[in-house]
Amino acid sequence: MSAAHRHSHDHEDDAPASDEGMAPEGAIGTRGTRQRAAIRRVIDESPRPLLPAEILAVAQQEVPALGMATIYRNLKLLLESGAIRTVELPGAVARYESARHxxxxxxxxxxxxxxxxxxxxxxxxxxxxxxxxxxxxxxxxxxxxxxxxxxxxxx
Incomplete structure (x- = not known):
């Protein structure tokens, strides 16, 4: 497969199962992992801000082997890319929502x-x-x- 074709290829199932070999942080949406795609989809489709445990529970329906460490690692990357944002309320654990709102x-x-x-x-x-x-x-x-x-x- 040519390099140009490989970079334009965006099928989740073909993405690596780990963060190894990932595109630079600025290119999160171009070649994310299957896990990141599931996490992003859960957040984007939610009608409300979600706790990390809520994101995990829903995303595990698509990627059963997903763990909390992967949730936090990908939340950090999605925050840095501007794809999601934090909802912080006094005395509460941070929740996450789509930056599309x-x-x-x-x-x-x-x-x-x-x-x-x-x-x-x-x-x-x-x-x-x-x-x-x-x-x-x-x-x-x-x-x-x-x-x-x-x-x-x-x-």
Whole structure:
């Protein structure tokens, strides 16, 4: 197989099973491992930010031999490439979501601890800042009970 054909070949099943021989970090999406492709797919298709253990559980359905060390190694590479981003809430373990999402906020259930996306924003919050301060960005997290936990409590 020629070098040009090898680099344009992007079939997951043909990718190496380890990180050995990988493309440079800047080329994560061009020739990732089967494991990385599964991890990326889980994150991209999730409607909410996921904990590493949640990513592992779903990705193992596609790649049963996947382990937590591989999850963390690939999360680091996907973060460095800008494909995913971290969702960090006070007092909580970091979760991961696709960088494809536009600006949005989050809701954390106080019963099940899951975090959900809120695809709405109150807009410019600079009026809340003290005089002379310049707001550069904002994050908003709502806390309460998710629909699943609320339904369970109503039973």
């Amino acid at each position: 536009a600006h949005h906020h989050h809701f954390q259930c106080r019963r099940c601890d899951r975090v959900f996306d809120i695809h709405a924003c109150p807009g410019d919050l600079s009026g809340l800042a003290p005089a002379g301060f310049a707001v550069e960005a904002h994050e908003l997290t709502l806390y309460g009970v998710c629909a699943d936990c609320g339904a369970d409590a109503a039973r």
